[in-house]
Amino acid sequence: MDVIEAIRTRRSIRRFKRDPVPPEAVRQLLEAMFVAPSAGDQRPWHFVVLDDRATLDAVPAFHPHARMLLGAPLAILVCGDPSLETHKGYWVQDCGAATENLLLAAHGLGLGACWLGVHTRPAREQGLRDLLGIPEHVVPYALVAIGVPDEPAGFEDRWDDARIHRNRW
Secondary structure: OHHHHHHHHHHOOOOOOOOOOHHHHHHHHHHHOOOOHHHHHHEEEEEEEEHHHHHHHHHHHOOOHHHHHOOOOOEEEEEEOHHHHHOOHHHHHHHHHHHHHHHHHHHHHHOOOEEEEEOOOOOOOHHHHHHHHHOOOOEEEEEEEOEEEEEOOOOOOOOOHHHOOOOOO
């Protein structure tokens, strides 16, 4: 699948088969995240791979939109580390780029994925800190559920002329 097709057909997948994600696929997902663009190439991120059933099952207790983790064999938590920044304040954009790379890589590998928002929701951030032992200076940013899709995905036309502005508003 070419990159434009991958972008156009990627969708949030919330139902997964119980099949495990092969270790080589997990490595490819992580590699895709590590090559995401970042301000000044600082890469102010850490990634936590979650494949322990009890850990995945614990997340919905503090994240109200994480029920899909009860059926997902894998999740990856993207964390920002402001202490690694030279260009202060860009870690959020950098982690967003890494998360999008993860979503596209998963789709390209035939996997499904769903981005669960964490950053700016204190209960979700603290829940993941407590569950995973994340240091206080590291910020849980986004949690992505991953697995073999058990629901269809495909292109949905979202073009909106009203949202396009040329040269000025």
